Amino acid sequence: MLANEIFDRLKTEFGDAILAFDDTQPTDPFIMVQTDKVFDVCYSLRDNDEFQFDYLMCLTGMDLGENVGVVYHLYSMKFKHKVVLKVVAPKADPKVPSVEMLWKTADWHEREAYDLMGVQFEGHRNLIRILCPYDWEGHPLRKDYETPEFYHGMKVSY
Amino acid sequence: MSDKKRLDLEYSQIESDKMRINVGPQHPSTHGVLRLEVEVDGEIVTEVIPHLGYLHRSFEKHCEKMTYPQVMPYIDRLDYISAMNNEWPYVMALEKLMDIKVPEKVDYIRVILAELNRIANHQIAVATFGLDAGAFTPFLFFFRDREYILWILEKMSGARLLYNYFRVGGLAADVYPGFKEDCLNIVKQVRKTNAEVMDLLIYNSIFIKRSANVGILRPDVAINFACSGPVLRGSGVKYDLRKDEPYSIYDRFDFDIPVGKGEVGVVGDCWDRNMVRVQEMEQSCRIIEQAIAQMPMEGDVSALVPKRIKPPKGEVYMRAENPKGDLGFYIVSNGTDKPERLKARGASFVNLSVIPEISKGYMFADLILILGSIDIVLGEVDR
Numbered sequence: 001m002l003a004n005e006i007f008d009r010l011k012t013e014f015g016d017a018i019l020a021f022d023d024t025q026p027t028d029p030f031i032m033v034q035t036d037k038v039f040d041v042c043y044s045l046r047d048n049d050e051f052q053f054d055y056l057m058c059l060t061g062m063d064l065g066e067n068v069g070v071v072y073h074l075y076s077m078k079f080k081h082k083v084v085l086k087v088v089a090p091k092a093d094p095k096v097p098s099v100e101m102l103w104k105t106a107d108w109h110e111r112e113a114y115d116l117m118g119v120q121f122e123g124h125r126n127l128i129r130i131l132c133p134y135d136w137e138g139h140p141l142r143k144d145y146e147t148p149e150f151y152h153g154m155k156v157s158y
Numbered sequence: 159m160s161d162k163k164r165l166d167l168e169y170s171q172i173e174s175d176k177m178r179i180n181v182g183p184q185h186p187s188t189h190g191v192l193r194l195e196v197e198v199d200g201e202i203v204t205e206v207i208p209h210l211g212y213l214h215r216s217f218e219k220h221c222e223k224m225t226y227p228q229v230m231p232y233i234d235r236l237d238y239i240s241a242m243n244n245e246w247p248y249v250m251a252l253e254k255l256m257d258i259k260v261p262e263k264v265d266y267i268r269v270i271l272a273e274l275n276r277i278a279n280h281q282i283a284v285a286t287f288g289l290d291a292g293a294f295t296p297f298l299f300f301f302r303d304r305e306y307i308l309w310i311l312e313k314m315s316g317a318r319l320l321y322n323y324f325r326v327g328g329l330a331a332d333v334y335p336g337f338k339e340d341c342l343n344i345v346k347q348v349r350k351t352n353a354e355v356m357d358l359l360i361y362n363s364i365f366i367k368r369s370a371n372v373g374i375l376r377p378d379v380a381i382n383f384a385c386s387g388p389v390l391r392g393s394g395v396k397y398d399l400r401k402d403e404p405y406s407i408y409d410r411f412d413f414d415i416p417v418g419k420g421e422v423g424v425v426g427d428c429w430d431r432n433m434v435r436v437q438e439m440e441q442s443c444r445i446i447e448q449a450i451a452q453m454p455m456e457g458d459v460s461a462l463v464p465k466r467i468k469p470p471k472g473e474v475y476m477r478a479e480n481p482k483g484d485l486g487f488y489i490v491s492n493g494t495d496k497p498e499r500l501k502a503r504g505a506s507f508v509n510l511s512v513i514p515e516i517s518k519g520y521m522f523a524d525l526i527l528i529l530g531s532i533d534i535v536l537g538e539v540d541r
Binding site: 024025027028054055056057058060062063071073077080084103104105107108109116129130131132133140141 | 254379382403473474476484499
């Protein structure tokens with residue numbers, strides 16, 4: 001199934017929660033989804049017989065200036081089709097529903113996005129840091145992150 | 159719950175009859191600086207908590223500060239066992255973004271080098287897996303052969319492990335005289351060693367007793383965890399990007415996708431995953447032979463390499479079948495010569511996340527074996 005057909009199906013099912021469709025990209029076109037509906041959309045994409053997106057290829061946290069974004073790359077092992085979903089959340093309140101219940105692989109991907117980009121995944125059962133030390137402060141992959149001069153009171157040399 | 163509270167809770171859960179053992183980060187059987195916190199009930203593993211990040215070197219943050227060609231050496235260091243394969247999806251992503259069609263000769267050289275590197279990677283994987291199970295001799299056989307492969311790669315690129323050889327639109331250097339003969343000799347040698355190792359290790363009854371029926375990964379669990387590469391194929395799922403989504407020129411070659419069949423145990427056990435790697439070496443040999451026969455010798459490999467790499471605004475996700483699984487690069491370009499965001503989806507990172515699921519209920523010594531059968535490299539896990 002092509003991405004624009006998937007977009008049409010989702011539009012009839014979810015209405016206003018599906019915000020926009022962009023096929024100007026050199027590879028995969030993407031679908032913008034309303035942030036608080038992303039779990040329902042993903043649930044439908046995974047379990048609907050027409051879609052069967054059972055394979056989450058990649059989950060990326062993005063810094064978009066005012067907002068943080070999350071990009072989902074989905075793939076279906078049976079139909080071999082792909083779709084890209086995108087959501088945004090304001091940096092002041094970066095809450096995005098977790099899809100860890102749907103794809104177990106999202107567990108570590110979401111922990112990474114939380115660790116490095118500071119996206120708060122609501123409903124994740126174990127949202128702790130994964131790459132940085134557990135007591136690290138700040139989210140290093142944000143564009144406005146400043147490298148700390150001290151770590152545990154010790155001066156960091158460069 | 160804050161991070162700190164979670165840590166306290168972790169240690170307060172210790173019960174009187176269970177014990178928590180720390181494996182790593184400096185331990186030979188963790189294949190790098192991986193730390194596993196293991197809860198055991200006697201000799202039975204009841205819980206495994208991986209703690210990552212000991213090799214975290216801010217790869218993605220560094221990439222945002224560097225131009226596209228400068229990123230290349232860092233990409234070598236993701237999966238440092240098979241650096242040729244790593245570079246491929248990255249240059250493919252940029253070629254897609256910049257709409258460059260590479261010459262045919264470049265494609266053939268890339269295929270040959272990537273498959274050679276795949277063999278070298280699987281040799282390490284099978285050798286160290288045997289080492290985890292207590293078999294030392296195959297390790298020496300494989301490392302001897304691997305050195306011959308690394309000689310070819312060194313002659314091509316000038317480096318033994320970290321090549322920095324692929325370029326957007328081409329390659330850094332052309333093949334040397336006698337390249338084809340060297341490749342055909344190595345293919346012969348790989349087949350000879352594999353036949354020896356089949357008797358010595360794979361069908362050895364001690365090895366079968368040790369690794370069959372251990373660490374069973376069901377296919378639906380493997381897909382849900384987005385496992386890829388030999389880990390997924392060992393569970394019986396016939397999925398290989400070279401066949402399912404042929405990139406470059408892989409559609410021109412005739413080869414099979416080996417999958418786990420549960421020959422001596424259950425489908426998806428450690429033995430199956432290991433067997434898939436041994437069979438894949440043979441398939442790589444077949445691809446190399448066909449590519450050598452078809453490869454054109456004339457043409458310039460670096461003619462189309464742009465002077466300045468400045469992709470247009472846009473984003474691309476490109477993945478390729480690496481020895482360890484799918485390596486994907488998500489590149490967001492803002493129109494300058496530096497990436498806005500570059501995310502590496504490492505196969506080892508994703509495959510490792512299945513460890514807590516499949517190692518519960520086995521003996522502690524089997525945990526080491528299961529970890530060995532996943533074939534991780536910490537450079538890609540921690541990035």
